[in-house]
Amino acid sequence: MNSDGPKSVIGVDLGGTTIKAGVVSAGGSILYQNKFPTLADRGPAVVVQQIATAIRDAIKQAGRTGTEGIGIGAPGVVDDEGVVKAPPNFADWDVVPLKLEISKLFRGTLIGVENDANAAAIAESKFGAGVDHPNFLFVIWGTGVGGGIILDRKIFRGPTGGAGEIGHISIDYKGPQCNCGNVGCVEAFVGQRYLSQRSAQKLQNHPESRILQLVGGDFSKIEPVYISQAAHEGDSVAREMLIEAGELLGVGLASVMNIMDLRVSIIGGGISAAGDFVMQAVQESVIRHVLKPLRNEIRVLPAKLGNNAGLLGAAGLVM
Amino acid sequence: MNSDGPKSVIGVDLGGTTIKAGVVSAGGSILYQNKFPTLADRGPAVVVQQIATAIRDAIKQAGRTGTEGIGIGAPGVVDDEGVVKAPPNFADWDVVPLKLEISKLFRGTLIGVENDANAAAIAESKFGAGVDHPNFLFVIWGTGVGGGIILDRKIFRGPTGGAGEIGHISIDYKGPQCNCGNVGCVEAFVGQRYLSQRSAQKLQNHPESRILQLVGGDFSKIEPVYISQAAHEGDSVAREMLIEAGELLGVGLASVMNIMDLRVSIIGGGISAAGDFVMQAVQESVIRHVLKPLRNEIRVLPAKLGNNAGLLGAAGLVM
Numbered sequence: 001m002n003s004d005g006p007k008s009v010i011g012v013d014l015g016g017t018t019i020k021a022g023v024v025s026a027g028g029s030i031l032y033q034n035k036f037p038t039l040a041d042r043g044p045a046v047v048v049q050q051i052a053t054a055i056r057d058a059i060k061q062a063g064r065t066g067t068e069g070i071g072i073g074a075p076g077v078v079d080d081e082g083v084v085k086a087p088p089n090f091a092d093w094d095v096v097p098l099k100l101e102i103s104k105l106f107r108g109t110l111i112g113v114e115n116d117a118n119a120a121a122i123a124e125s126k127f128g129a130g131v132d133h134p135n136f137l138f139v140i141w142g143t144g145v146g147g148g149i150i151l152d153r154k155i156f157r158g159p160t161g162g163a164g165e166i167g168h169i170s171i172d173y174k175g176p177q178c179n180c181g182n183v184g185c186v187e188a189f190v191g192q193r194y195l196s197q198r199s200a201q202k203l204q205n206h207p208e209s210r211i212l213q214l215v216g217g218d219f220s221k222i223e224p225v226y227i228s229q230a231a232h233e234g235d236s237v238a239r240e241m242l243i244e245a246g247e248l249l250g251v252g253l254a255s256v257m258n259i260m261d262l263r264v265s266i267i268g269g270g271i272s273a274a275g276d277f278v279m280q281a282v283q284e285s286v287i288r289h290v291l292k293p294l295r296n297e298i299r300v301l302p303a304k305l306g307n308n309a310g311l312l313g314a315a316g317l318v319m
Numbered sequence: 320m321n322s323d324g325p326k327s328v329i330g331v332d333l334g335g336t337t338i339k340a341g342v343v344s345a346g347g348s349i350l351y352q353n354k355f356p357t358l359a360d361r362g363p364a365v366v367v368q369q370i371a372t373a374i375r376d377a378i379k380q381a382g383r384t385g386t387e388g389i390g391i392g393a394p395g396v397v398d399d400e401g402v403v404k405a406p407p408n409f410a411d412w413d414v415v416p417l418k419l420e421i422s423k424l425f426r427g428t429l430i431g432v433e434n435d436a437n438a439a440a441i442a443e444s445k446f447g448a449g450v451d452h453p454n455f456l457f458v459i460w461g462t463g464v465g466g467g468i469i470l471d472r473k474i475f476r477g478p479t480g481g482a483g484e485i486g487h488i489s490i491d492y493k494g495p496q497c498n499c500g501n502v503g504c505v506e507a508f509v510g511q512r513y514l515s516q517r518s519a520q521k522l523q524n525h526p527e528s529r530i531l532q533l534v535g536g537d538f539s540k541i542e543p544v545y546i547s548q549a550a551h552e553g554d555s556v557a558r559e560m561l562i563e564a565g566e567l568l569g570v571g572l573a574s575v576m577n578i579m580d581l582r583v584s585i586i587g588g589g590i591s592a593a594g595d596f597v598m599q600a601v602q603e604s605v606i607r608h609v610l611k612p613l614r615n616e617i618r619v620l621p622a623k624l625g626n627n628a629g630l631l632g633a634a635g636l637v638m
């Protein structure tokens with residue numbers, strides 16, 4: 001890692017469960033990557049410290065090449081000043097000036113903060129599955145469900161930077177309560193909490209499921225990433241769960257396609273690694289639910305940059 | 320009407336039930352207006368003839384001032400070539416090159432065709448309730464539910480001109496079938512068909528309702544515009560119906576606010592005349608269903624140009 005080449009930047013992907021920080025080269029390669037727990041249930045001060053710890057570790061690894069800047073992708077609404085507002089699943093976090101807080105801890109370093117899904121959408125548009133699609137909806141499907149909208153190869157941030165919150169489209173006005181206050185949100189149906197609960201229910205009758213092996217028999221440790229992995233390995237309960245969830249996600253995506261006149265969805269996040277059958281379930285559902293003129297052109301594609309999109313897009317903010 | 324002043328243009332508002340054509344002055348005044356049945360159930364050829372009849376009548380009234388052009392606001396997706404695709408509630412209408420068809424009948428005249436809701440949104444932005452709001456969602460709530468999105472005072476058409484179809488957001492993935500093929504659409508809950516059916520049900524026990532007086536006791540003639548009028552006159556069944564519908568519309572609008580980072584909705588169409596209580600029901604519902612950072616700024620306003628917005632916006636296309 002020690003070289004006299006061009007300086008690299010630090011990209012940070014702030015998730016509801018883990019923080020990943022990485023050293024990214026000017027060419028878009030990840031030279032080093034770490035992972036720390038977010039501790040989102042302990043409030044903003046603790047989360048900021050965890051972010052700082054992850055950044056310091058990455059800077060140390062960047063070594064003599066130095067750091068040009070730090071880019072952070074964060075959940076929730078991020079305004080033009082890098083203020084992060086009400087990220088779902090983060091306790092006691094109303095409005096936090098994250099850019100300012102991190103600037104205080106790393107004085108003299110360029111800091112960029114963007115919504116995590118927007119950051120990942122930019123990365124997919126430039127380097128990933130969106131290269132051939134000037135207009136698409138990017139979806140992060142993991143702990144929560146986030147989105148970023150690419151129009152004419154640029155991010156659509158909306159009037160105040162909050163656009164793309166597709167996880168909080170209600171697909172059932174009588175549906176389950178979501179953390180955001182709304183009911184029947186896409187996220188309330190296909191996000192971590194619901195998927196984990198549904199899995200735990202189903203697994204009562206399927207002790208042989210690979211999901212249970214992956215979490216060491218501990219129901220409380222079930223996360224979409226394990227369901228995804230089990231499905232990838234052929235587990236039938238996991239596949240069934242994800243197909244069901246994919247169909248519900250498709251209902252919400254169809255609404256976005258209708259509203260914004262889009263045809264292409266690119267799906268990243270923990271679930272996207274499960275396999276083509278999930279993408280197919282989502283795509284079939286979108287086709288069933290969009291307006292006729294859009295149907296023939298609907299495509300649902302897996303993200304190409306995988307879990308690295310958030311980190312690469314974050315780094316891209318300060319390149 | 321006969322004068323040597325600047326030429327006026329013809330604006331046409333093509334609705335699912337009626338066609339309105341008007342003579343509009345350069346200053347945006349409606350000098351003459353007619354109304355013909357759309358006959359949407361008889362297929363595109365008949366509808367095109369009805370449009371032509373309405374235009375010819377208006378041209379005749381425009382008299383010696385002449386006609387600079389004909390602008391048409393049409394439901395469904397309208398592309399850059401004036402092709403109208405799959406307007407809901409129109410029988411046998413898949414893809415019809417309406418601009419071309421009308422051009423053949425009125426050779427040498429400038430013709431413009433735009434989605435009706437987009438046309439009305441432009442009119443509200445320039446002359447109506449949107450003058451003070453650079454970003455808003457315009458909703459037409461009548462036979463169907465359509466929308467137009469104004470961003471930075473310009474219409475957002477989307478990549479191919481189809482943006483703003485907010486009537487076909489599903490708010491219930493197990494909900495009633497919509498004409499568009501989707502289930503649980505906003506339009507399937509608050510559009511003419513559903514509202515009329517719900518009213519007919521409710522009115523079995525309310526023979527005294529003003530709605531029944533307005534339709535001469537004929538249940539088959541119940542339309543949102545009469546429900547709206549009855550509510551305006553204080554009829555309790557009508558008010559209850561519209562509050563319920565307003566709450567459901569609000570669920571869908573909240574999703575649009577979340578996705579596109581908007582705060583303001585402006586509602587036109589037959590229902591918007593019912594009174595402030597409907598706007599209030601919609602607004603309270605939107606506030607309950609949007610993400611927290613948006614809540615304080617949510618506004619639901621009645622359109623100012625009333626039923627004339629479509630016609631004025633259509634005329635504006637060729638001004």
